[in-house]
Amino acid sequence: MPTHLSVNVNAVAQLRNRRNLPWPSVTGLARIALEAGAAGITVHPRPDERHIRRHDVFDLAALLRADFPAAEFNIEGYPDERFLALCEEVKPHQVTLVPDDPAQATSDHGWDVHRDADLLKRVIARLKAKGMRVSIFLDADPALVPAAKATGTDRIELYTGPYGHAADAAVQASELKKLVATTAAATAAGLAVNAGHDLTLDNLPPLVAAAPAIAEVSIGHALTADALIHGMAETVRLYKKACGG
Numbered sequence: 001m002p003t004h005l006s007v008n009v010n011a012v013a014q015l016r017n018r019r020n021l022p023w024p025s026v027t028g029l030a031r032i033a034l035e036a037g038a039a040g041i042t043v044h045p046r047p048d049e050r051h052i053r054r055h056d057v058f059d060l061a062a063l064l065r066a067d068f069p070a071a072e073f074n075i076e077g078y079p080d081e082r083f084l085a086l087c088e089e090v091k092p093h094q095v096t097l098v099p100d101d102p103a104q105a106t107s108d109h110g111w112d113v114h115r116d117a118d119l120l121k122r123v124i125a126r127l128k129a130k131g132m133r134v135s136i137f138l139d140a141d142p143a144l145v146p147a148a149k150a151t152g153t154d155r156i157e158l159y160t161g162p163y164g165h166a167a168d169a170a171v172q173a174s175e176l177k178k179l180v181a182t183t184a185a186a187t188a189a190g191l192a193v194n195a196g197h198d199l200t201l202d203n204l205p206p207l208v209a210a211a212p213a214i215a216e217v218s219i220g221h222a223l224t225a226d227a228l229i230h231g232m233a234e235t236v237r238l239y240k241k242a243c244g245g
């Protein structure tokens with residue numbers, strides 16, 4: 001089964017937010033991505049609404065419900081009360097919990113699954129009780145898998161930043177090894193595996209070849225940059241091919 005591609009539209013929203021104008025259209029670009037074969041859409045509404053705004057989340061949910069019922073909506077974020085209430089209202093297919101501080105420029109680490117075990121258990125049970133699948137952002141380290149599993153999560157999302165922005169080939173190869181080992185440990189523990197952050201057309205094929213069990217990648221920054229060159233539809237086709245299908 002090829003790895004599913006979820007298109008993250010944060011960067012489309014960030015470009016739109018430069019002006020008080022409705023373009024580029026977040027739902028319009030999401031529609032093009034889904035028509036071109038993306039399996040889903042991802043957003044990471046941050047508290048300062050620097051890119052995705054609250055209304056985008058509702059607009060995208062309505063788009064998927066009306067016109068792309070087979071596609072999945074994935075909402076990422078830190079589980080404060082505002083975020084949890086938003087998820088409960090929108091009911092996406094998947095909620096990805098990320099340990100980001102509001103001041104962070106972007107996500108740069110996974111959960112401390114030991115220190116934050118109680119918070120994660122409580123929040124995951126709450127979201128799952130409302131029918132949402134839950135994934136937690138995790139650094140590539142197989143030793144973290146047992147504690148991740150103990151939180152009750154359905155999936156982990158491997159933080160691929162250190163692989164994606166590795167300074168040289170040797171570092172990238174060593175990061176890839178960690179991603180492969182963590183995928184194997186998670187799969188053996190009965191957890192499905194997603195991956196994301198700084199994935200590109202260049203680094204995606206070696207990742208999915210080495211870890212074909214990865215169920216889904218969510219990609220935004222590089223994919224949006226490529227869409228400026230190739231257009232969104234062609235870019236989604238290129239990334240789908242890079243995902244193996």
Ligand SMILES: CC(=O)[C@@H](O)[C@H](O)COP(=O)(O)O
Binds near residue numbers: 008
């Ligand atoms: C959770 C994760 O990996 C992030 O990639 C995030 O969704 C990106 O957030 P920004 O688009 O705000 O950098």
Ligand SMILES: NCC(=O)COP(=O)(O)O
Binds near residue numbers: 076219
């Ligand atoms: N979960 C990762 C994601 O949605 C997008 O990350 P990036 O491709 O913008 O780095």
